[in-house]
Amino acid sequence: MKQTYRSRAAFVLAWVWLAFVAFNVWDLISKYNGKPSLVALAVLGALTALVYVVALRPATVFTESELVGRNPVRTTYVPWASIEDVSVSHAINVRYGEDQVLRLWTPMASARERAKAQRRGMPGQQRGRFRTEPTLSKGEQAAVEAFAGKTHADWVGDQIRERAESVRHRHEEAAPVRVVWAYDAIAVLAAAVVLVVVAIVIP
Incomplete structure (x- = not known):
């Protein structure tokens, strides 16, 4: 999918x-x-x-077999088994091979978005004796906790990391990375x- x-x-x-x-x-x-x-x-x-x-x-595409990074003038196909590490700063950086790094153009995390995510991750304050926030359902609460302190880029980076680890645990052989214009x-x-x-x- x-x-x-x-x-x-x-x-x-x-x-x-x-x-x-x-x-x-x-x-x-x-x-x-x-x-x-x-x-x-x-x-x-x-x-x-x-x-x-x-x-x-520009787009970041997940397929069954690989991560596809569509940047402005190049497209990189990285098999999940080839991914060694993922870090997120302003952009998502995917390390593979011998110190090769794919910098994904999207999604990116702006300083404003990161500051907003950090505020969202802080525990809410209660005023007086009564809660002023609406009560969340279990599903909504789980979603809030999953995104607490994270930007969209952080969340996508986590998904890449989880997929890569899942494939490595199955000991699948890594296919070559392809970079095309x-x-x-x-x-x-x-x-x-x-x-x-x-x-x-x-x-």
């Missing part, structure tokens, strides 16, 4: 940007007035390529460069 984790804020903002671009492209084409419209289209194209590469494409991202960036060159060259 495949599970995909990414920055929800970046993903939503990227689609909002695409909707904005679609409207403006339609407007520029319908009211085309030569060089100015072409330059505006090139600028929109370049910015959209960057949005795709840094906001839409992201041809979709390269194609999008190349198209943006071509559009900018055309806008510059055409009088």
Whole structure:
């Protein structure tokens, strides 16, 4: 079963940007007035390529056999048995092989998110004789305890660590790690460069 984790804020903002671009492209084409419209289209194209590469494409994917790290221009396939250690700071760092490290682009933990998680992990204060917080069900309480003091990146890092340990306990043989170029991202960036060159060259 495949599970995909990414920055929800970046993903939503990227689609909002695409909707904005679609409207403006339609407007520029319908009211085309030569060089100015072409330059505006090139600028929109370049910015959209960057949005795709840094906001839409990055993802952390769990499959049955491996961890897939989709970064802006490369994709790394790390079999669970090859993972040696996982650490989380601002980003999730997965160590494998001989001191090789995969730095996952998403999810990341901002300083604000980490401070909020630490506040959430502190025991709640009671005011006076009566509790002011609503009573939680057992399931809700378990969820609160699981996320206490943790960011989304911390939680995903724990999931990676648990999967890797589970596979190692089964003594599965580690397959080679594969790193491939992201041809979709390269194609999008190349198209943006071509559009900018055309806008510059055409009088």
